Amino acid sequence: MTDNFTLVDVYRYSSSSQSLMMKLSSSWSSDGGFIIWWIMISSLFLLIHRIIRLRGEVVNAGESNYIKFFSLSNVFIVFLGASLYTTDSLRAFEGCCNEGLGLNPLLRNFWNFIHPPFVFLGYSLTVLAAISAISNLTKKEINFYASLGWITISIANIVGGIWSYNTLGWGGYWVWDPVETALLLPWLALTGYFHLSYLNHRIQYSILSLSGFSIFFAAYVTRGGLYSPLHGFAVSSTGVVSMILMIPFLFYALNTLRDMEFNGYKDVFNDVYKGSITISGLSILGIYIALLTILASQSIYSFFTDRALALDISIYNYLSLPFTAIFLAFFPGCNIHRYFRDIFDYVKRYAVPSLAISGVFSLTTPFTGIYWSPISSIYTNMIINFLIPLALSALMVTLYGLGRIFFVRIYGDLGLKILHTSVPFMILAILFSGPYTYNQGYFIDGLAERDNILDLGGIEIVYRGAEFRGLVGRVSIPAGQPMADLPVIPEESVAILYFEVLDGGNKYIVSGSARFNFGNILKGHGGLIIEPIIISKGLDEYYIVPSSMSVVDLIYLYGMHAYSLANTSTSDIERFVYSHITDILADMLGIDNELFRNHSISWSSDKALMQSGILISYKKIPLIKLLYISFALLIIGEVIHLLDRWLPKSIIREEVNKNV
Numbered sequence: 001m002t003d004n005f006t007l008v009d010v011y012r013y014s015s016s017s018q019s020l021m022m023k024l025s026s027s028w029s030s031d032g033g034f035i036i037w038w039i040m041i042s043s044l045f046l047l048i049h050r051i052i053r054l055r056g057e058v059v060n061a062g063e064s065n066y067i068k069f070f071s072l073s074n075v076f077i078v079f080l081g082a083s084l085y086t087t088d089s090l091r092a093f094e095g096c097c098n099e100g101l102g103l104n105p106l107l108r109n110f111w112n113f114i115h116p117p118f119v120f121l122g123y124s125l126t127v128l129a130a131i132s133a134i135s136n137l138t139k140k141e142i143n144f145y146a147s148l149g150w151i152t153i154s155i156a157n158i159v160g161g162i163w164s165y166n167t168l169g170w171g172g173y174w175v176w177d178p179v180e181t182a183l184l185l186p187w188l189a190l191t192g193y194f195h196l197s198y199l200n201h202r203i204q205y206s207i208l209s210l211s212g213f214s215i216f217f218a219a220y221v222t223r224g225g226l227y228s229p230l231h232g233f234a235v236s237s238t239g240v241v242s243m244i245l246m247i248p249f250l251f252y253a254l255n256t257l258r259d260m261e262f263n264g265y266k267d268v269f270n271d272v273y274k275g276s277i278t279i280s281g282l283s284i285l286g287i288y289i290a291l292l293t294i295l296a297s298q299s300i301y302s303f304f305t306d307r308a309l310a311l312d313i314s315i316y317n318y319l320s321l322p323f324t325a326i327f328l329a330f331f332p333g334c335n336i337h338r339y340f341r342d343i344f345d346y347v348k349r350y351a352v353p354s355l356a357i358s359g360v361f362s363l364t365t366p367f368t369g370i371y372w373s374p375i376s377s378i379y380t381n382m383i384i385n386f387l388i389p390l391a392l393s394a395l396m397v398t399l400y401g402l403g404r405i406f407f408v409r410i411y412g413d414l415g416l417k418i419l420h421t422s423v424p425f426m427i428l429a430i431l432f433s434g435p436y437t438y439n440q441g442y443f444i445d446g447l448a449e450r451d452n453i454l455d456l457g458g459i460e461i462v463y464r465g466a467e468f469r470g471l472v473g474r475v476s477i478p479a480g481q482p483m484a485d486l487p488v489i490p491e492e493s494v495a496i497l498y499f500e501v502l503d504g505g506n507k508y509i510v511s512g513s514a515r516f517n518f519g520n521i522l523k524g525h526g527g528l529i530i531e532p533i534i535i536s537k538g539l540d541e542y543y544i545v546p547s548s549m550s551v552v553d554l555i556y557l558y559g560m561h562a563y564s565l566a567n568t569s570t571s572d573i574e575r576f577v578y579s580h581i582t583d584i585l586a587d588m589l590g591i592d593n594e595l596f597r598n599h600s601i602s603w604s605s606d607k608a609l610m611q612s613g614i615l616i617s618y619k620k621i622p623l624i625k626l627l628y629i630s631f632a633l634l635i636i637g638e639v640i641h642l643l644d645r646w647l648p649k650s651i652i653r654e655e656v657n658k659n660v
Contacts, residue, residue: 005097005476008088009033015102017473017491025112026103028120031223032089037116039080042124046073049141069135076127076245083241099476099488105517105529111163118156119183123215125149126186130212133205134252146208147645150190151638157183158631165437169532171543171619172437173627174430176313178298181291182218186211188288195281198274202256207285209253214292216246221295275343276333279326286323291316313438314379321383328390328424329354335401335420354393362386373435375442384431391431394424415640422633429626442619443545449613453502456542456618459535460502463613464509468553468605469494471561475519477577487574489581492517493557495610497546501535510535514546516554518581527588528554539625542618550614552589559585559600 005011009030014023027033053066084090129145160180161173174180189211193204220242269275294315301309329351333340340346362382365371371381372388402417436442448454448463473491493516501508512533521527528551533544559582566578586596605611 005100006092006094008091008093011093011097011100011476012088013100013103015100015473015475015491017475018103018108021113022103022108025107025116028116029103029107029112030087030089032084032087034116034120034223035080035084035087036089037120038123039077041120042073042077042080042128045124045128045145046070046077065136069132069137072131072135073128076131079241079245086241097476097486099474101478101523102473102475102491102519104525105492105515105520106167109163109167111159111167115156115159115163118152118159122149122153122156122183122186123219125152126190126215127212129190130208130215130249133208134249136205139201142205142208143645146190146193146211147638147642149211150187150194151635151642153183153187153190154634154638157187158635166532166534169530169545170440171443171532171545171621174434175438176316178295179218179222181316182214182221182295185218185288185292185295186214188284188291189214192281192285192288195277195284198268198278206253206256209249209256210288213246213249213253214288216242216249217292217295220246221299270342272337272340272343272346273334276330276337276346279330279343280333283323283327283330286326287320290319290323294319317380317383321386324387324427325355325358325390328387328394328427331420331423332394332397335397335404335417354390358386358389361389372432373439376435376439380435384435387427387431391424391427395421395428398424412644415637415642415644417637418633419637419641422630422637425633426627426630429623429630433621433624433627436619436621437624443617444619445547445615445617447613448499448616450611452613456544457620458540459537459542461535461544462500462502464498464500466514466553466605466608466610466614467496467498468557468608469496471558473519478522487571487577489518489577490558490561491519493554493561495551495554495557497533497610497614499533499544503537512544512546514551514554516551516558518558518585521584521588536625539623541621541624543621544616544618547615547617550616551610553603553608553610555585555589556600556603556608557605559596560603563597563600 005014009032010026013030013033014026018026028037050070125145126149129142129149132142132145157180160183164175164180165171165173189207193207193211196204196207220239223239223242267274268278294311298309298311301307330346332350333343333346336350337346340349362385365382365385366378370385371378372384373381398417398421402414402421405411405414405417446454446456448461450463450465453460453462470493471490472494474488475491476488477486495514496511497514498509498511501510510533512531514531515529517527517529520529528548530546530548530551533546535542535544562578562581562585566575566582569575569578582597582600583593585600586593589596591599
């Protein structure tokens with residue numbers, strides 16, 4: 001915040017030209033900042049928990065279970081704190097520096113204010129839930145941490161997908177990237193925990209311990225365990241500390257399961273309600289084990305070979321498919337349990353027929369010609385056709401369960417029913433939109449000429465030109481040992497691209513930014529950052545990505561200022577630096593230095609090539625808005641459910657009745 005660039009992390013991830021909020025987000029973008037925020041949030045929850053106990057809201061303040069809980073929590077925090085010494089966060093330069101290197105431009109957006117904080121919250125709460133289960137605290141306290149951990153990790157995963165979709169320009173929200181998949185693991189474990197409530201509590205606590213293991217495994221993958229195309233911003237030896245911390249949680253989980261006697265559950269599986277929820281929970285754990293096996297294999301390979309193990313993402317889909325199908329077949333049972341004698345009757349009359357119908361629908365794909373995603377493989381379309389009937393059936397049953405609440409006027413499970421409705425809804429939305437977001441073959445290339453209509457197939461757009469914002473920001477020249485007298489250079493050149501959308505009788509303007517970040521090039525990353533332009537039409541969206549070939553004007557704009565600064569500077573070092581910069585820019589474009597100099601000096605915004613037209617790639621993503629609706633239902637449902645559990649019953653009933 002104070003621009004103290006003698007601190008290594010401040011120098012590497014911030015600059016004086018960043019806004020106050022952007023500097024705050026820089027604090028958690030480094031490896032050390034990640035650990036510090038994790039420690040701060042965990043400590044805050046422990047402090048609140050301790051204050052509540054000292055006020056007597058939890059009896060027997062000296063009880064050994066609570067001593068164990070706070071002791072284990074402190075050990076976890078001490079280990080995290082010790083891991084700071086494996087980073088550069090506590091190190092400072094001597095005699096440095098006037099400026100920093102700036103934050104990675106891909107992290108410089110609205111979503112960086114939301115996604116990482118919810119990740120830290122999810123990490124902290126889930127680990128505390130696992131420790132509280134190991135310490136055998138009260139069920140209320142365990143569920144408090146587990147519930148908040150579940151909703152914060154849910155939000156973190158959702159926002160992470162939206163961030164990727166809106167920023168990276170490839171049109172997808174999920175690609176089974178190792179980091180995003182690792183963050184899904186604790187969410188699956190927590191979801192499994194809540195769905196296995198009718199089994200022995202030791203099994204539940206074992207699963208909660210697995211969720212704690214999953215958090216440290218996710219931290220290991222994120223901070224040093226696996227190469228991640230989408231998250232390669234700060235990798236360090238912190239992954240080793242995470243690997244050490246995950247071992248006790250895994251040992252407790254496996255040791256608890258080993259000592260379990262899996263008998264006495266006949267009553268659970270004789271009851272359709274309990275049995276269907278339990279089998280749903282076990283299928284979720286099946287998905288967890290499948291994903292963990294893949295990531296663990298990649299991590300072990302990378303650990304011993306120092307190379308990434310490249311796997312086709314289809315392996316994730318194939319391994320999780322059977323468990324997803326079982327989940328969808330048994331998930332509706334909690335809504336229609338009263339129509340079946342026992343779980344075996346449910347299997348015979350609902351689950352097996354549903355799976356059989358879906359199987360037939362899938363196997364006949366080559367003959368019926370029903371291809372939801374025409375350019376995807378036949379196997380992808382068979383999977384989609386297999387899951388659509390199951391998800392539709394589950395959605396209709398959950399909607400029935402939700403409607404029945406209003407019919408009988410008992411609103412205690414309203415939040416839970418909304419949450420359950422969101423799940424098959426979300427799966428359908430993913431089946432419909434997923435292939436179009438991931439498959440790059442759906443992109444169509446086009447030329448958007450100035451003031452000419454371009455038909456995108458459903459809507460029309462007219463390119464209205466570019467507004468050049470000049471050079472923005474200030475960063476230091478990177479060096480192995482930064483010095484105070486290193487020149488400070490402009491960070492990036494920026495332009496805003498404007499399009500007019502013609503949708504029937506409606507006309508409106510949309511825009512997107514294009515940036516040439518020279519500071520990022522000096523750090524060894526790409527320099528052109530082009531924001532995709534997303535246009536909504538009903539439940540569909542059109543995803544437009546301007547071509548990097550069309551925004552070379554930004555390089556000439558930067559070159560024009562570099563030549564000007566080289567000629568006007570009174571410092572020999574600065575003249576040398578700016579002269580070298582122009583050489584780099586000319587090499588980037590593959591042209592002679594003199595030719596680049598002439599183009600740059602004569603460049604003007606009104607005569608820029610970007611004013612006459614730009615090349616774009618675009619595609620239509622059908623029904624993606626259904627995914628946003630399902631996200632909203634998921635969060636709303638869980639919030640209502642938590643309020644119903646934690647607020648006095650009279651309050652929640654009064655509020656629900658008032659709004660129904």
